[in-house]
Amino acid sequence: xxxxxxxxxxxxxxxxxxxxxxxxxxxxxxxxxxxxxxxxxxxxxxxxxxxxxxxxxxxxxxxxxxxxxxxxxxxxxxxxxxxxxxxxxxxxxxxxxxxxxxxxxxxxxx
Amino acid sequence: xxxxxxxxxxxxxxxxxxxxxxxxxxxxxxxxxxxxxxxxxxxxxxxxxxxxxxxxxxxxxxxxxxxxxxxxxxxxxxxxxxxxxxxxxxxxxxxxxxxxxxxxxxxxxxxxx
Numbered sequence: 001x002x003x004x005x006x007x008x009x010x011x012x013x014x015x016x017x018x019x020x021x022x023x024x025x026x027x028x029x030x031x032x033x034x035x036x037x038x039x040x041x042x043x044x045x046x047x048x049x050x051x052x053x054x055x056x057x058x059x060x061x062x063x064x065x066x067x068x069x070x071x072x073x074x075x076x077x078x079x080x081x082x083x084x085x086x087x088x089x090x091x092x093x094x095x096x097x098x099x100x101x102x103x104x105x106x107x108x109x110x
Numbered sequence: 111x112x113x114x115x116x117x118x119x120x121x122x123x124x125x126x127x128x129x130x131x132x133x134x135x136x137x138x139x140x141x142x143x144x145x146x147x148x149x150x151x152x153x154x155x156x157x158x159x160x161x162x163x164x165x166x167x168x169x170x171x172x173x174x175x176x177x178x179x180x181x182x183x184x185x186x187x188x189x190x191x192x193x194x195x196x197x198x199x200x201x202x203x204x205x206x207x208x209x210x211x212x213x214x215x216x217x218x219x220x221x222x223x
Contacts, residue, residue, distance in 0.1 A: 033212070035214075042216050043214050045213060095140070095206035095209065095212075102152045103152045
């Protein structure tokens, strides 16, 4: 069964902030990825957290707590183009295979 | 970052036939992976393509159904054999570039009728 969970869908207003949570359970953990996927396109890399804490990249930030098996992706100043699916995935070793959550579909409304 | 191309980008195939998907990378990479994304779902790893040895398959995927080749460090193929409508999916290859970043190819959209 899947051991990495994220909400199925979220709706937010343009200009607002949305936080997408991801929880995981695994024996052996190296790091946590976030990808963005627009409909009909391949996933694009957003972030990778190995250490606890917050990493900020422009409007997007990602947080990791290894002890709690928890991560979140924070999207600020939402734009219509941010409407997409956001996938979290963990890896057990750097550069190795990914185990994905089910993805969170974010809909940004005007 | 690595630039990845896949061929074909899409195909419509009849059940019982096979399709080979190619993945080409613009630089030598150690790790290449093949994922499947069924309609409306997330990505599931099929196998890790190892250069110079047999691919490593995930639970639920077997070599007879999804044979993989990895003749060198820039190229891999995935064959979907004896297709059924349940194989209709997007198939994506990915590679590790640098220390940890993983990038995906554009995907191959397969429809089996």
